Amino acid sequence: MTLLKHNKYMKLALKEAAKALELGEFPVGCVIVFNGKVVASGSRLGTASPEKRPSEIDHAEIRALKSLEENINHHKNINHHNGKNMNHHDGSDNGRDMCIDNGSNIDREIINIIPEECIIYCTMEPCLMCFGAIILSGIKQIFYAFEDPMGGGTSCNLGELPILYRESGIKVVPYLFREESLKFFAQFFSRKNNFYWKNSFLEQYTLKEANYIIQASETDN
Numbered sequence: 039m040t041l042l043k044h045n046k047y048m049k050l051a052l053k054e055a056a057k058a059l060e061l062g063e064f065p066v067g068c069v070i071v072f073n074g075k076v077v078a079s080g081s082r083l084g085t086a087s088p089e090k091r092p093s094e095i096d097h098a099e100i101r102a103l104k105s106l107e108e109n110i111n112h113h114k115n116i117n118h119h120n121g122k123n124m125n126h127h128d129g130s131d132n133g134r135d136m137c138i139d140n141g142s143n144i145d146r147e148i149i150n151i152i153p154e155e156c157i158i159y160c161t162m163e164p165c166l167m168c169f170g171a172i173i174l175s176g177i178k179q180i181f182y183a184f185e186d187p188m189g190g191g192t193s194c195n196l197g198e199l200p201i202l203y204r205e206s207g208i209k210v211v212p213y214l215f216r217e218e219s220l221k222f223f224a225q226f227f228s229r230k231n232n233f234y235w236k237n238s239f240l241e242q243y244t245l246k247e248a249n250y251i252i253q254a255s256e257t258d259n
C-alpha cells in the first residue's frame with residue numbers, strides 16, 4: 039500500500055479522535071482497514087464525566103476491535119441464515135437487507151474479513167492492553183500518530199514474552215500525522231475543566247511537545 043493510502047486512513051482515525059474531543063473525551067480515534075476498506079472504527083469513551091471514575095476498558099482500539107468482531111459475526115450470521123433459508127426454501131433474505139451501518143466510515147458489505155490482513159490506524163500509541171488485544175486479534179500491522187510516553191505499550195520487548203506474542207509478527211509504524219494528533223491532545227489538556235490525567239507526566243509532555251511545534255512555526259514565519 040502506498041503512503042498516500044495510509045495517510046487517508048490515518049485521517050479517518052483523526053476524525054474519530056475529533057469526534058471524541060467534541061464530546062469532551064480523551065481524543066483517541068482508531069480505524070481498521072481490510073482490502074482498502076474501513077471495516078471497523080472506534081473512538082475513546084468514558085473519560086468525560088467528572089462524576090465517574092474514568093473507564094480504562096473503553097479505549098478506541100478496544101472499541102474498534104469490538105466493532106470488527108461484530109462486523110465479522112454479522113456476516114457469519116447472514117451466511118448461517120442464508121444456508122438455512124436455502125435448505126428450507128422459505129426465505130428471500132439476501133443478507134444485505136440486514137446490514138446496519140452504525141459507523142460513519144464502516145463498509146459492512148465486505149464479506150470474509152481476514153483479521154490477519156487488516157491494518158489498524160490509531161491516533162495514539164496503543165497501551166499494553168490494546169497492544170495485547172490487537173496481537174490476539176491476529177492483526178499484523180499498526181500505524182500510530184502520537185507516542186504515549188506514559189502508557190504506550192508498543193516498545194515492550196516481545197522477544198521476552200510467551201510464544202503467542204513473541205511469534206506474532208506484529209509490525210508497528212509510528213508518527214504518521216503525529217503533529218495533527220498532538221494538537222488534539224494539547225487542546226484536551228489545555229481545557230480548564232479537564233480532569234482525566236490532569237497534572238500527569240503525559241499532560242506535561244504533551245503541552246511541552248505542542249509548544250515546540252508552535253515555537254518552530256513562529257521561527258519559520
Ligand SMILES: [Zn+2]
Binds near residue numbers: 164168
Ligand atoms: Zn489502550
